[in-house]
Amino acid sequence: MKGDFRQSMKWLHTWVGLVVGWVLVFMFITGTSGYFKKEITRWMEPERPLASTHLDKGELLAMSQRYLAQHATDAKRWQIQLPNSRDGNLTLKWRKPPKKGERRGKRITKIINTDTGLATENIRATGGGSALYSLHYRLHYMPRIVAYWIVGFCTMLMLIAVITGVIFYKKIFSDFFTYRAKKGLIGWLDIHSVLSVIAIPFHFMITYSGLLFFLATYMALSFNLSLNSDQQGEYYDQVFPNNIVHEKSNVLGRLAPLSDMYIVSKQHWKKDTLTNVTVNFPMDSNSRVKFSRWETDITYNPEDQLVFAGVSGKIIEIPTRKVTVPGQINDGFISLHEGKFATPIVRGLYLFVGLLGAGMVASGLILWTTKRKPKQLKKTKGPDFGYRLVEQLNIGTIVGLPIAIALYFWANRLLPVGMENRAAWEINCLFISWAVLLIYPAFRPAITAWYEQLKISAFVFCFIPLLNFITTDKHLGITLPRSDWNLAGFDLTMLAIGLAFSFAAYKVKKHVIVKALKPNGDTYKTDENLAIAGFSSSTAKKESN
Amino acid sequence: MVKFTNPRWWVFSRIMAATLGGYALATSSSLFFSQLLLQSLGIYQALHIGMLLSFLIYACAAMWAFSTSTAKRAWLLLLQFNLVLITLSGLLMQVNP
Numbered sequence: 001m002k003g004d005f006r007q008s009m010k011w012l013h014t015w016v017g018l019v020v021g022w023v024l025v026f027m028f029i030t031g032t033s034g035y036f037k038k039e040i041t042r043w044m045e046p047e048r049p050l051a052s053t054h055l056d057k058g059e060l061l062a063m064s065q066r067y068l069a070q071h072a073t074d075a076k077r078w079q080i081q082l083p084n085s086r087d088g089n090l091t092l093k094w095r096k097p098p099k100k101g102e103r104r105g106k107r108i109t110k111i112i113n114t115d116t117g118l119a120t121e122n123i124r125a126t127g128g129g130s131a132l133y134s135l136h137y138r139l140h141y142m143p144r145i146v147a148y149w150i151v152g153f154c155t156m157l158m159l160i161a162v163i164t165g166v167i168f169y170k171k172i173f174s175d176f177f178t179y180r181a182k183k184g185l186i187g188w189l190d191i192h193s194v195l196s197v198i199a200i201p202f203h204f205m206i207t208y209s210g211l212l213f214f215l216a217t218y219m220a221l222s223f224n225l226s227l228n229s230d231q232q233g234e235y236y237d238q239v240f241p242n243n244i245v246h247e248k249s250n251v252l253g254r255l256a257p258l259s260d261m262y263i264v265s266k267q268h269w270k271k272d273t274l275t276n277v278t279v280n281f282p283m284d285s286n287s288r289v290k291f292s293r294w295e296t297d298i299t300y301n302p303e304d305q306l307v308f309a310g311v312s313g314k315i316i317e318i319p320t321r322k323v324t325v326p327g328q329i330n331d332g333f334i335s336l337h338e339g340k341f342a343t344p345i346v347r348g349l350y351l352f353v354g355l356l357g358a359g360m361v362a363s364g365l366i367l368w369t370t371k372r373k374p375k376q377l378k379k380t381k382g383p384d385f386g387y388r389l390v391e392q393l394n395i396g397t398i399v400g401l402p403i404a405i406a407l408y409f410w411a412n413r414l415l416p417v418g419m420e421n422r423a424a425w426e427i428n429c430l431f432i433s434w435a436v437l438l439i440y441p442a443f444r445p446a447i448t449a450w451y452e453q454l455k456i457s458a459f460v461f462c463f464i465p466l467l468n469f470i471t472t473d474k475h476l477g478i479t480l481p482r483s484d485w486n487l488a489g490f491d492l493t494m495l496a497i498g499l500a501f502s503f504a505a506y507k508v509k510k511h512v513i514v515k516a517l518k519p520n521g522d523t524y525k526t527d528e529n530l531a532i533a534g535f536s537s538s539t540a541k542k543e544s545n
Numbered sequence: 546m547v548k549f550t551n552p553r554w555w556v557f558s559r560i561m562a563a564t565l566g567g568y569a570l571a572t573s574s575s576l577f578f579s580q581l582l583l584q585s586l587g588i589y590q591a592l593h594i595g596m597l598l599s600f601l602i603y604a605c606a607a608m609w610a611f612s613t614s615t616a617k618r619a620w621l622l623l624l625q626f627n628l629v630l631i632t633l634s635g636l637l638m639q640v641n642p
Contacts (some may be wrong), residue, residue: 008611009612156603159600163608211600218600223592227592327590
């Protein structure tokens, strides 16, 4: 392009980043929320009882078994999720037998009140954390396959942006320690590089592994050319081998007490780490019970599961899965992407680097405008349409999207509980408010729009704990004294995000608006400074008063 | 006749070369690797490795298409690479049982 290889990489980095930047910010933010989807879902169903993590797991298992034997005798599989650090409720899941024409039966989820042993009734319909996090690969309002291709395209460009960024920015490590604040352009350039460099392995991993989720979709041509449909099934068996295929005997059998198996599992694992129990064919003489704990390894650790024969309650040795080398690499990347193995501290780290990713893309987008700003402001007809558009989309996405997500939580509390299509309307609220916030900056000077939207975001996040206090009985006044850290943690996190946005709003006001008002500024006269800040003198004076 | 004198057309051409040519190269390279490793690893692992590498090859091809001197050259060389890989895969298919 411009002769020099590194220059052409810089060009590519800039434009590739600009084309998909806003989608990437959206994917990073909603995707990061996925590391807390259980926590978010629990907060979004305030009818659920408080956490019962303190109870003995053996008793909880006995309670679950009693409930399921009463209500789910016709189910092929029972799933029990014990109260744990991520979700403090006892959750039971099964599927009803399929009706005519259905491929699979209706899914039932019951949250058990551990005081009474009964299911919690009238839980509001909500998309919860799952609906929020699935936006990052499934998008919304479009067929699944279209979403996968759009996401794949953006991810591919992100991969190119990561690689080109490393190539052209060769002084990457020495410049890492230089931050030159207060010089508009250099400041943002440094922020962009720092945010990128800190977590460069994460950015590469999350991008590349994102592509691996839909490997056969994206590489459909070579996949379908190389394998016929029978072989395709075999391919998946080789890449992701299942433990064992298990058939029922069709003879009735009585399931041994799960609480007895729990005692055995504690001895076997040496620690009380059980979180999930699955029972296959609970009413059959060939029933199987699988005990699992949180994954302890990035790739597969056979020790994370214990299998019991349901009737005798004895441990069954299962042959370890045969994994292939590429299968293990694939699995490892996907596991790193999902972070299922992550302990609370590592999960916090995931949140940190996920937000770093969003910040990296966002600062890159802001850098694009900062670089072009002086030239654009000298134009007699005002800035170009393209420049204005980028500026507007930046504001609408970087601050607008968080506001929209906060309003998703608001909608959860404020929409009538009995409303039809309630869960769908929660998501509609998210997208409607995002659309408004994307359009709004078109009618305001850029810096004013930044400031105003930062103020809005500070308010909507800070208000969430209060809104929760007004509308539910699971507010901080209850959750803190009862040490339900799941629910309290959500409220406190929202408050922290709100305070961070308040700080950002304060900084924008102090540095840009007030500085512009100072007489005899460093290089510009006051009016010019105000023009750069995008303010008319009257608004600025009002702000500084 | 439309004259493509505006340099923007060449940028557009290059983008298409990188997008389409790069994707074609990703596909043909995955076929090539799956045939190359077929003997030693079996079709499933060989294809899997080919597909795992395809995204990296796509990225490199796209980057190269933007760094080479002209758009025409980007198209021609990508086409050549594709043809070579497809021919080699075809030959390997004859050799492999």
